[in-house]
Amino acid sequence: MSKESNPTIVLAFSGGLDTSFCVPYLIDQGYRVVTIFVDSGGVSESEKQAIEQRALSLGASEHREASIADALWNDVITPLIWGGHWYQNQYPLLCSDRYLIVAACLKLCDELNTNLFAHGCTGMGNDQVRFDLAVQCLGDYKVITPIREIQKLTSEVREYEKQYLLDKGYSVSDKVSTYSVNENLLGATISGSEIDQWKKPSDESYLMIPAQVDSNKSSQLIRFKFEQGTLVAFNGKKLDKDYTGEQVMQQLNQLVGSYGVGRGLYTGDTSIGLKGRIAFEAPALVALKEAHVALEQSVLSKAQNRFKASIAEKWTELVYEGFYYEPLKYDLEAFLESSQTQVTGEVTLELKVGQITAVEINSDNILLDTGAVYAQSASWTIDEAVGFIKLFGKSTVMASSKQRSQGK
Numbered sequence: 001m002s003k004e005s006n007p008t009i010v011l012a013f014s015g016g017l018d019t020s021f022c023v024p025y026l027i028d029q030g031y032r033v034v035t036i037f038v039d040s041g042g043v044s045e046s047e048k049q050a051i052e053q054r055a056l057s058l059g060a061s062e063h064r065e066a067s068i069a070d071a072l073w074n075d076v077i078t079p080l081i082w083g084g085h086w087y088q089n090q091y092p093l094l095c096s097d098r099y100l101i102v103a104a105c106l107k108l109c110d111e112l113n114t115n116l117f118a119h120g121c122t123g124m125g126n127d128q129v130r131f132d133l134a135v136q137c138l139g140d141y142k143v144i145t146p147i148r149e150i151q152k153l154t155s156e157v158r159e160y161e162k163q164y165l166l167d168k169g170y171s172v173s174d175k176v177s178t179y180s181v182n183e184n185l186l187g188a189t190i191s192g193s194e195i196d197q198w199k200k201p202s203d204e205s206y207l208m209i210p211a212q213v214d215s216n217k218s219s220q221l222i223r224f225k226f227e228q229g230t231l232v233a234f235n236g237k238k239l240d241k242d243y244t245g246e247q248v249m250q251q252l253n254q255l256v257g258s259y260g261v262g263r264g265l266y267t268g269d270t271s272i273g274l275k276g277r278i279a280f281e282a283p284a285l286v287a288l289k290e291a292h293v294a295l296e297q298s299v300l301s302k303a304q305n306r307f308k309a310s311i312a313e314k315w316t317e318l319v320y321e322g323f324y325y326e327p328l329k330y331d332l333e334a335f336l337e338s339s340q341t342q343v344t345g346e347v348t349l350e351l352k353v354g355q356i357t358a359v360e361i362n363s364d365n366i367l368l369d370t371g372a373v374y375a376q377s378a379s380w381t382i383d384e385a386v387g388f389i390k391l392f393g394k395s396t397v398m399a400s401s402k403q404r405s406q407g408k
Contacts, residue, residue, distance in 0.1 A: 008032045009116040009144060010109045012101055012131075013063070015051040016181075017172065018120035021161040022146045023058035024168055026118060031144075034112060035060040038104045040097040041069035041185030041246045058170060066104040072097055072185050073245030076319075080285070082229050082336040083312030084293045087320045088268040092282045092289075094186045098127055099324040102134040106141060118144040123151050126271045129322040137325035179205055185249050187262070187282030201265070201279050208253055208281040213260040213353050220351045221359075222255070224291040229340025231288065252284035260354045262286040271321040287356060291347040294358030299342045299365040311335050 009026055013019045013035035026033050035055040037048060048065065055063040076096040086092045102119075109117055117135060121128035128148070135141050147157065154160045162172045179192040188207045195201050203211035225233035232239055234248050256262055262283030270276040297305060315332045323329060345363025349356055369379055378385070 007116075008034060008061075008112050008114045009118050010105050010112065010114065011035050011060075011118040012105050012120070013037050013051065013055050013060075014120070015054045016120070017158060017161055018122070018147055020054065020058060020170070020172075021164060022118060022120050023055065023060055024170070025146045025150075025164065026144070027059050031116070031118075033060045033118075034062045034064065034108070036064040036066060036105055036108050038097075038101040039065060039067045039069065040072055040101070041067075041249065043183070064108055066108070068097065068100040068104055069185055069246040070244065071100050073249070075100065077186070077245065077249070077285070077288075078230060079315065079333050079336055081231075081288050081292050082333075082340055083308070083315050084289055084296065085309060085312035085316050086289075087316045088266075090264065090268055091266040091278075091280065091320070092186065092285045093316060093319055094182070094184065094189045094280055094282060095126065095130065096186065096319055096324075097184045098130040099134045102131055103138060106135065106138050109141060115139075115141045116144060117141050118146065120147055121145060122157065123148040124272075126276070126320075126322070129271045130324070133322040134324060181207065183207065185246060186285060187253065187280060190279040190281075191277070195265075195277055195279055198267075198277060205279055206263070206281070208283065209257040209260060209263045213258070215353055217259065217353050220255075220259075221348055222287070222351060223346060223348050224288070225346045226292065226295055227344050229292070229296075229337075229343040249284045252287050254283075256283035256287045256351060256356065257281065259351045259356070261351065261356045287349060290356055290358055291349055292343070294361055295345050295347050295363060296343050298361050299345065299363055299367060300339065301367065304339060308336070308339050311339075 007030060009031040011019065011022055011026065011033055013023070014037065019035075023033055023035065037051050037055075039048065043051075052063045052065070076093070080093055080096070102117075105117055105119075109115060119128075119131045121131050123145075128145070132143055135143050147161075150160055151157055165172050179190050179195070182189045190201070190205050190207065193202075193205075195205065223233075223235050224231060231245070231248065234251070237243055239245060239248065253262075262285070263279065263281045265277070265279050267275060267277045300308070311332050315329060315336065318324070318326050318329045318332075342365040344365055345361060347358055347362075348360035350359045380388075
C-alpha cells in the first residue's frame with residue numbers, strides 16, 4: 001500500500017478548541033485520526049493525561065506523545081541566547097517550538113506509513129506559515145488544514161467550531177472563548193479579546209506571572225555560569241542528565257515570574273503582513289538574556305559586540321517568519337557559535353519586584369587594560385589623548401567646516 005492511499009492521518013493535537021474541532025471533522029472526512037501531543041516542556045502530567053483523554057473522547061483512534069524539551073533547549077534556546085536579540089527588539093520567539101513539533105509529527109507519520117499530516121492553524125496567523133514551510137522542507141507529505149477549510153464557509157470560525165462540537169455532543173470549555181493561549185518551555189503567549197483590540201489586558205490574561213506582586217517582597221540573588229556561551233550551572237548546580245536545561249527553564253519561569261519580571265506586550269509585523277498584538281510571559285528567557293549579555297559585553301571586542309547584533313537580528317527574523325530550515329539560518333548560527341569562544345564566566349543577577357539586573361560579573365576573559373580604568377585612570381598621556389581625538393574626528397570636523405563656509 002502506498003502512503004498516498006493510507007487513510008491514517010496524524011494530527012498535531014493540543015487539546016484546545018481548534019485541534020479539538022479537527023478530530024471529529026477529519027473523521028467525518030473519512031480519515032482514521034491519530035493524534036499526537038508534542039510536549040515542549042510547559043505542561044504537567046495531569047494536563048497531558050487530560051489532553052489524551054480529550055483526544056480519545058473526540059474519536060481519535062490512537063493518541064501518542066513526544067517530548068522536544070531537550071531539542072528546544074539545544075536547537076532554539078541556546079542560539080537565541082547566543083544572539084541576545086528579540087524579534088523587532090520585543091518578542092522572544094516563543095513560537096520557535098512549532099518547527100520541532102512538526103518534525104516530531106512527521107516522524108510519527110513515517111512510523112505509521114502515512115504522508116498525511118493535519119494541523120489546527122488558521123489562515124489568519126503566522127503559525128500556518130511555520131507549519132507548512134517546515135513540512136515542505138522535511139519531505140513529501142500532504143498537509144490537511146481543517147480550520148482553513150471552514151474559513152471558506154464562514155468568517156465566524158470559532159463560533160462555527162464550537163457549534164460543530166456541541167452538535168456532536170462534545171463539551172466546549174468556556175476558557176476557549178476568551179483568550180488564545182500557547183504555553184511551552186519558552187513561556188506563554190496570550191492573544192484575543194481586549195489584547196487584539198489594543199486595550200489594557202485584564203488580570204485574567206496573566207498565566208505564569210501574578211498580575212499583582214507584593215512590593216515588599218525581598219530581593220534575591222541568582223547566579224549563572226556559562227562556558228563558551230552555553231549555560232553549564234545555575235545557582236551552583238551543574239547541568240547534567242539529571243538536571244537539564246528544561247528543569248532550569250521551569251525553575252526560572254517560576255522564580256523570576258514570581259517577581260513580576262518577564263511579561264510584555266508586543267505589537268509588530270507578522271509574517272503575513274498584518275500588525276499583530278500579543279501579551280507574552282518569558283521570565284526564564286529574560287533572565288538568561290540579561291545574564292548572557294552582561295557577560296558577553298565584558299569579554300567580546302567592540303567590533304564583535306556591534307557586528308553580532310546584525311547577525312542575531314537576521315537569525316530571529318528567519319526563525320520568526322517560518323524559515324527555520326533556511327540554509328542562511330545555519331550559516332548565522334555558525335557565526336554565533338564562533339562568537340562565543342570567550343564567553344565563559346559567572347554572572348550574578350539581582351531580582352527585585354518588577355526588575356532584574358546583572359550586578360556582578362566574574363570572568364578571566366574580561367577585556368581589561370591593567371593600566372587604565374574608564375574615566376578614572378589611563379595608560380596614555382594627555383597629548384596622546386588630544387591627538388587621538390583630533391584624528392578620530394578629522395572627517396567630521398572637515399565636513400562641518402565646509403558646510404559653515406557654504407552657509408549651511
